[in-house]
Amino acid sequence: MVSFILRRIFVSVLILLAASFIMYMLTAYSSDPLADLRQSQSLNKERLIQALTLSLQLDVPPPLRWFLWLGGAAKCLIPFANACDLGSTISNAQVTDILPRAMQSTIQLVTGALVLAILLGLALGIITALRQYSGLDNVITFTSFFLFSLPSFLVAVLLKEFFAIGFNNFLEKPIIAIPLIIAIAVILGLIVQSIIGGDGRRRLIVGGATSVISAIVLYFISLSGWLLHPGLGPVAILLLSVGVAVGLTALIAGLRNRRALISGLIVVVLALIAYFALQGLFNISSAATLVILAIVTVVVGLVVGFLMGGYDRSQSMKVASITALLSGGLVLLDRFMQSWPTYFSEVNGRPIATVGYQTPNLGGDVWVSGIDSFTHFLLPTVALLLISFASYTRYARAGMLETMGQDYVRTARAKGLPERTVVIRHAFRNMLIPITTLVAFDVGALLGGAIITEAIFGIPGMGQLFFAGLGRGDLNPVMGYFIVIAGMAILFNFLADLAYAALDPRVRVH
Amino acid sequence: MSQDNSSMLAAEAIIPEHKAPESQGRLIFRRFLRNRVAVGSLIVIFGIVVYAITAIGLGPIPGWWKFNYTDLNDQVNGGNPTLSVLPKWLGGKGISAGEHPWGQDRIGKDYFAMTMRGVQNSVLVMVVIGLLATMIGVFVGAVAGYYRGKTDAILMRITDVFIVIPALVIGSVVGHAVGGFGAPTLAVMLGFFTWMGIARLVRGEFLSLREREFVEAARVAGASDARIIFRHILPNALGVVIVSATLIMASAILLETALSYLGFGIRSPDVSLGNLISSNQSAFQTRPWLFWWPALFIVSLALLVNFVGDGLRDAFDPRHRRFSLRRMREERPSLAEDEQVRAGDTEGLSGPGQK
Numbered sequence: 001m002v003s004f005i006l007r008r009i010f011v012s013v014l015i016l017l018a019a020s021f022i023m024y025m026l027t028a029y030s031s032d033p034l035a036d037l038r039q040s041q042s043l044n045k046e047r048l049i050q051a052l053t054l055s056l057q058l059d060v061p062p063p064l065r066w067f068l069w070l071g072g073a074a075k076c077l078i079p080f081a082n083a084c085d086l087g088s089t090i091s092n093a094q095v096t097d098i099l100p101r102a103m104q105s106t107i108q109l110v111t112g113a114l115v116l117a118i119l120l121g122l123a124l125g126i127i128t129a130l131r132q133y134s135g136l137d138n139v140i141t142f143t144s145f146f147l148f149s150l151p152s153f154l155v156a157v158l159l160k161e162f163f164a165i166g167f168n169n170f171l172e173k174p175i176i177a178i179p180l181i182i183a184i185a186v187i188l189g190l191i192v193q194s195i196i197g198g199d200g201r202r203r204l205i206v207g208g209a210t211s212v213i214s215a216i217v218l219y220f221i222s223l224s225g226w227l228l229h230p231g232l233g234p235v236a237i238l239l240l241s242v243g244v245a246v247g248l249t250a251l252i253a254g255l256r257n258r259r260a261l262i263s264g265l266i267v268v269v270l271a272l273i274a275y276f277a278l279q280g281l282f283n284i285s286s287a288a289t290l291v292i293l294a295i296v297t298v299v300v301g302l303v304v305g306f307l308m309g310g311y312d313r314s315q316s317m318k319v320a321s322i323t324a325l326l327s328g329g330l331v332l333l334d335r336f337m338q339s340w341p342t343y344f345s346e347v348n349g350r351p352i353a354t355v356g357y358q359t360p361n362l363g364g365d366v367w368v369s370g371i372d373s374f375t376h377f378l379l380p381t382v383a384l385l386l387i388s389f390a391s392y393t394r395y396a397r398a399g400m401l402e403t404m405g406q407d408y409v410r411t412a413r414a415k416g417l418p419e420r421t422v423v424i425r426h427a428f429r430n431m432l433i434p435i436t437t438l439v440a441f442d443v444g445a446l447l448g449g450a451i452i453t454e455a456i457f458g459i460p461g462m463g464q465l466f467f468a469g470l471g472r473g474d475l476n477p478v479m480g481y482f483i484v485i486a487g488m489a490i491l492f493n494f495l496a497d498l499a500y501a502a503l504d505p506r507v508r509v510h
Numbered sequence: 511m512s513q514d515n516s517s518m519l520a521a522e523a524i525i526p527e528h529k530a531p532e533s534q535g536r537l538i539f540r541r542f543l544r545n546r547v548a549v550g551s552l553i554v555i556f557g558i559v560v561y562a563i564t565a566i567g568l569g570p571i572p573g574w575w576k577f578n579y580t581d582l583n584d585q586v587n588g589g590n591p592t593l594s595v596l597p598k599w600l601g602g603k604g605i606s607a608g609e610h611p612w613g614q615d616r617i618g619k620d621y622f623a624m625t626m627r628g629v630q631n632s633v634l635v636m637v638v639i640g641l642l643a644t645m646i647g648v649f650v651g652a653v654a655g656y657y658r659g660k661t662d663a664i665l666m667r668i669t670d671v672f673i674v675i676p677a678l679v680i681g682s683v684v685g686h687a688v689g690g691f692g693a694p695t696l697a698v699m700l701g702f703f704t705w706m707g708i709a710r711l712v713r714g715e716f717l718s719l720r721e722r723e724f725v726e727a728a729r730v731a732g733a734s735d736a737r738i739i740f741r742h743i744l745p746n747a748l749g750v751v752i753v754s755a756t757l758i759m760a761s762a763i764l765l766e767t768a769l770s771y772l773g774f775g776i777r778s779p780d781v782s783l784g785n786l787i788s789s790n791q792s793a794f795q796t797r798p799w800l801f802w803w804p805a806l807f808i809v810s811l812a813l814l815v816n817f818v819g820d821g822l823r824d825a826f827d828p829r830h831r832r833f834s835l836r837r838m839r840e841e842r843p844s845l846a847e848d849e850q851v852r853a854g855d856t857e858g859l860s861g862p863g864q865k
Contacts, residue, residue: 011667011670014667015667015670015671015674016674018671019671019672019674019675022671022672022675023675023680023683026680026683026684026687027683027686029687030683030684030686030687030688031686031687145813145816145817145820146809146813148760148812148813148816149760149764149809149812149813149815149816150809150812151764151767151768151771151784151808151809151812152768153767153768153771153784153787153788154787154805154808154809157787157791157794157801161794161795444674444676445676445677447676448676448677448678448679449678451678451679451682451772452678452768452771452772455772466679466682467682467772470682470683470686470774471686471773478683481679482675482679485675485676485679486674486675489674489676490674
């Protein structure tokens with residue numbers, strides 16, 4: 001195993017070197033960093049050209065210059081020396097100085113999009129596989145085809161023009177028209193009844209109930225101006241958390257497992273107590289406080305599950321900790337909502353941003369700036385999400401259909417296991433194995449796709465660094481971008497291979 | 511039980527006729543033709559291409575449309591589309607094309623001619639990338655998979671080198687270098703950097719096919735390596751090749767439009783669907799048609815090519831009928847047939863207990 005890892009790392013380094021050489025040559029020969037200066041009318045033109053030639057070493061031919069660049073980049077490998085040298089840009093800034101900040105925006109964007117794409121894609125894929133050839137399945141299959149064929153820049157421009165501007169206009173007078181309420185309610189009802197399945201009567205009841213409840217909720221939202229002064233309040237938090245606890249128990253442990261259900265409900269009560277107890281702390285919180293609180297929440301959940309014990313302790317612990325995290329999330333959501341009116345007036349009633357990654361000169365605590373990040377990253381994340389979401393749905397559906405047809409699933413059914421165990425423990429887990437490879441590929445695709453998204457939404461991330469650098473013939477930031485992207489791609493492929501070997505005992509590493 | 515009966519009946523239906531066995535190619539072709547969505551998509555793609563070529567002509571040959579994509583014309587109707595499709599009795603202006611049916615851009619160029627030119631360029635890039643990437647990929651994959659060992663290791667490491675760079679990144683750099691030389695050059699250069707996926711697939715296919723008996727037989731008969739690769743193994747791997755070539759084409763059209771959108775692809779004065787959108791997106795509120803026409807063609811071309819690819823996948827590998835619209839439509843009638851078979855069955859044989 002160790003020799004396998006070492007050999008993989010060695011080969012990866014060679015691949016990275018070769019790829020960086022190709023990139024360097026292509027970029028160096030494709031553009032002229034002096035082009036702007038040559039056309040300029042300034043008097044000290046010659047001197048400027050000379051200075052730039054000197055600082056970027058343009059007198060050295062590109063193949064040799066690559067070695068110089070490599071020498072600087074190799075210093076990054078020395079730990080703690082801080083000797084990293086990726087060269088400087090045309091405007092004489094060090095690439096190592098601008099890269100970390102750009103990476104931060106991009107990673108924020110890509111991580112959000114990746115996690116959401118995996119969660120949504122897997123969920124939809126599983127549902128459509130279990131309800132094969134239903135109306136929902138057909139609609140989703142067609143939609144995924146459509147999304148495959150939709151260029152990301154088109155999505156981004158449309159989101160900007162319709163969603164952002166439309167929603168902001170709507171917020172000026174947030175009244176949802178009655179026909180719209182009815183339409184949304186009916187569509188939700190149709191979707192839910194299709195997911196639930198079963199006989200006609202059950203579907204009718206579930207779908208009808210969903211429609212009626214969502215219509216009432218929407219009408220309330222419209223009537224009370226909830227969108228301008230949102231908030232959950234203890235009652236809504238209680239109801240939603242109980243729903244989460246029951247749903248998770250049904251999914252993970254089965255409602256027969258009373259201990260799991262009770263530990264979930266205990267956590268909900270704790271969350272409600274925390275809701276009242278922590279409001280004072282929230283007002284003076286920073287981002288670090290919230291991280292600590294999240295960790296504490298999960299630990300509390302694990303402890304509650306452990307103390308409840310029972311014949312299958314780990315199930316109770318899973319239910320309790322995930323419930324704790326989600327209901328804690330609801331409490332936080334409520335706190336964010338309390339700050340919404342402040343933010344709303346701060347941005348003159350047009351909250352959904354179309355450009356940039358933060359509102360300039362926006363003061364305010366962690367809550368207001370949190371909302372600010374949310375409104376800025378919402379549309380780029382959605383635009384990026386749609387690139388990979390469709391392929392996850394496709395693969396998850398195909399994988400699920402394949403595992404559901406396997407002999408071991410038939411065996412599991414024949415043993416008399418409940419359908420939940422068959423689907424989640426036997427089919428779903430095995431379906432996940434090939435998905436790991438997909439995730440590794442997807443990271444590269446998402447980072448590449450971020451170039452377009454960042455360009456359209458004006459987010460100063462790595463894609464922007466690459467885009468602007470390439471346009472100006474600025475070699476060093478382009479290479480800085482490349483080394484990060486390619487490094488990530490190689491790293492994730494490597495991790496996927498390891499995960500594959502760990503998950504699938506049939507794969508033997510030689 | 512019903513399954514057993516239906517397959518039994520099916521077997522009976524086939525055996526007595528003693529039809530001459532069909533060739534694999536004809537079988538696949540027939541299976542493809544049965545897929546209405548895929549065949550329809552293919553026809554529509556063909557129609558769009560012919561329409562775009564005849565409308566403004568190809569190169570020096572003029573087409574039937576009166577304007578070309580570079581002429582500056584006087585603004586008619588403020589550049590609004592003069593196309594009207596609403597008949598008079600519905601309160602419209604009657605069905606007429608007018609002077610500039612799809613409108614004009616800000617400096618008065620005819621938008622129909624520009625969009626058609628964009629379609630021509632996008633289709634050209636799509637086809638060239640598809641063909642070139644497929645040829646390189648098949649060659650690399652075939653050689654690596656057939657010879658294994660050192661050759662395989664070296665070729666696959668080279669593939670890895672190219673695969674590490676995201677398509678859009680290498681595409682931008684390449685496009686930045688050669689975008690000014692026009693669509694054909696751009697397409698060829700992009701083709702050199704998009705063959706990796708197909709090479710991996712073909713290699714996998716060759717690795718398993720080379721162990722089969724017919725390859726052994728060919729080798730014993732004294733066939734040369736080249737003959738075994740191209741005449742014996744490759745035809746058996748053709749399904750994978752054709753399907754992934756189609757899917758490469760679908761992603762090629764998205765890659766080209768994205769590059770042109772970023773300004774690293776086809777540049778003005780030449781026209782691509784991507785740069786039409788990028789140069790007109792700021793006018794979205796005032797002249798939305800400048801956005802919608804190219805968007806319509808990008809999405810429909812990519813969607814149609816995807817449908818064709820999906821149909822081909824079904825035709826080549828009926829086991830892998832993953833996402834076919836046909837299957838969804840077909841499955842229900844076939845369920846119904848199943849019921850009928852069962853019903854007819856119980857009438858014909860005296861009851862299900864008989865079996």
